[in-house]
Amino acid sequence: MVELPDKRAKFIDWYLEVVDRADLSDKRYGVKGMNVWTTYGMRARRNLDAVMVRAIEATGSEAVEFPALIPETDFAKEKEHIKGFDAQVYWVTKGGLSDLDVRLVLRPTSETAMYPTFALWVRSHKDLPLNVYQIVNTFRYETKTTRPFVRVREIHFFEEHTCQVDEAAATARVRSNLAAFRAMAEAFALPYVPIRRPEWDKFAGAHYSVAFDIPVGGARTLQIGSVHHYRQNFSVPYAIRYEAADGSQEYVHQTTFGLSERLLGAIVAVHGDAKGAVFPSAIAPFEVVIVPIPSADAPGAAERTASELADRLRAGGRRVHVDLSEDRPGAKYYRWELKGVPLRLELGKREAEARSASAVDRLGRRTRVSFDRLEAEVAERLVEFDRALTEKATAEFRASFSVARTLEELAGSERVRVVAWCGQEACGHRIETAIDGALLGTPEEELPLELPTIGACVGCGTSEGARWALAAQPL
Ligand SMILES: [Zn+2]
Numbered sequence: 025m026v027e028l029p030d031k032r033a034k035f036i037d038w039y040l041e042v043v044d045r046a047d048l049s050d051k052r053y054g055v056k057g058m059n060v061w062t063t064y065g066m067r068a069r070r071n072l073d074a075v076m077v078r079a080i081e082a083t084g085s086e087a088v089e090f091p092a093l094i095p096e097t098d099f100a101k102e103k104e105h106i107k108g109f110d111a112q113v114y115w116v117t118k119g120g121l122s123d124l125d126v127r128l129v130l131r132p133t134s135e136t137a138m139y140p141t142f143a144l145w146v147r148s149h150k151d152l153p154l155n156v157y158q159i160v161n162t163f164r165y166e167t168k169t170t171r172p173f174v175r176v177r178e179i180h181f182f183e184e185h186t187c188q189v190d191e192a193a194a195t196a197r198v199r200s201n202l203a204a205f206r207a208m209a210e211a212f213a214l215p216y217v218p219i220r221r222p223e224w225d226k227f228a229g230a231h232y233s234v235a236f237d238i239p240v241g242g243a244r245t246l247q248i249g250s251v252h253h254y255r256q257n258f259s260v261p262y263a264i265r266y267e268a269a270d271g272s273q274e275y276v277h278q279t280t281f282g283l284s285e286r287l288l289g290a291i292v293a294v295h296g297d298a299k300g301a302v303f304p305s306a307i308a309p310f311e312v313v314i315v316p317i318p319s320a321d322a323p324g325a326a327e328r329t330a331s332e333l334a335d336r337l338r339a340g341g342r343r344v345h346v347d348l349s350e351d352r353p354g355a356k357y358y359r360w361e362l363k364g365v366p367l368r369l370e371l372g373k374r375e376a377e378a379r380s381a382s383a384v385d386r387l388g389r390r391t392r393v394s395f396d397r398l399e400a401e402v403a404e405r406l407v408e409f410d411r412a413l414t415e416k417a418t419a420e421f422r423a424s425f426s427v428a429r430t431l432e433e434l435a436g437s438e439r440v441r442v443v444a445w446c447g448q449e450a451c452g453h454r455i456e457t458a459i460d461g462a463l464l465g466t467p468e469e470e471l472p473l474e475l476p477t478i479g480a481c482v483g484c485g486t487s488e489g490a491r492w493a494l495a496a497q498p499l
Pocket of ligand 1: 445446447448451481482483484485486
């Protein structure tokens with residue numbers, strides 16, 4: 025068994041090996057950046073989607089689905105948006121052998137697919153708010169090196185689009201999305217910071233953007249989602265209007281909320297270790313794997329007991345796999361550790377006689393689980409595992425930041441840096457050059473760190489208007 029590359033020293037190599045060896049994705053497809061979802065990867069993806077759907081529907085959003093092809097005439101209506109996506113879109117120019125009269129864009133995101141229809145749906149203030157979401161594939165012609173889940177050309181995309189009665193209602197929807205993401209992140213056991221992006225880095229066409237970033241070692245960060253306030257930037261060109269209570273015609277204010285399979289990449293990146301992937305139980309393809317240990321004087325007995333226990337757990341809604349392969353128990357332990365299963369039950373003759381299985385969680389902690397109280401004890405072990413995983417990730421998260429007082433201190437950063445920034449773009453770019461990365465922006469919530477009294481802007485030395493900002497090297 026070949027060891028994985030060192031996560032700290034060779035993060036990208038480590039990440040690619042884990043995704044590959046855990047069999048989450050098959051990279052051998054004929055288009056770069058378009059990977060095959062394996063059965064194991066699909067299980068994780070469906071669990072991820074279930075968490076997102078539950079959280080967003082709890083806030084009153086409903087599922088819709090719009091077409092993948094967008095007419096160029098609709099795509100071109102909002103100028104900033106087009107500028108942002110022009111270089112990334114795939115075009116469909118032919119239908120069979122004929123050239124199309126109007127070229128079609130393969131959706132890179134769905135504003136321009138949805139908003140002409142929203143203009144038909146929204147008539148009166150009684151039609152508002154309109155809160156809808158879809159989970160579909162979107163396509164972007166990525167020119168940088170692609171990586172499974174974190175930078176792909178075919179994106180498994182969750183997108184919520186809303187229309188609100190006014191700016192304050194849209195701001196409230198942004199807040200509601202931030203709270204919904206907080207609930208999701210709990211299931212992912214992922215600590216993160218919501219950050220208001222600087223003007224030059226907001227979503228194309230947005231009034232402002234709040235993104236969720238997570239540190240993934242050194243000064244590197246990964247953006248795992250974002251919420252945008254559009255004001256009336258799209259509703260005016262797309263004519264999404266309603267009749268107000270006083271009879272006047274008003275344009276709606278809009279918001280969007282976007283997430284993708286990057287979350288799966290983030291879960292691998294943050295929780296994974298020298299043995300492979302580690303899944304929080306809500307996302308794990310299997311929450312429990314049962315490994316029967318065959319015995320020569322009772323052939324088939326361990327396997328039978330394993331199957332019975334698995335059936336009981338499945339009846340309670342657990343995702344369980346029984347490893348009946350021919351491999352030796354040691355090889356099975358290694359495989360399911362690599363694949364990140366939260367809890368392994370080992371079951372031999374001794375365990376069967378004692379009516380309790382040996383239980384090892386993915387953090388290596390060994391206990392026993394009695395057959396009589398199987399369902400309850402497995403539930404307890406999984407809750408305890410998730411708690412410990414969150415605690416470990418939170419400790420690592422807090423240790424990922426450090427304050428830099430000068431531009432010089434930003435060079436060669438081993439951490440995500442917290443800097444005082446005056447808010448001016450010129451200083452922002454100085455910070456970006458110094459760290460050889462990006463100014464992520466200003467935190468929307470308090471950073472979980474003990475920060476000193478804020479000093480002067482690291483870019484210009486002005487104290488006036490200085491606020492904390494984060495600088496990093498985004499993946
Ligand atoms: Zn400054």
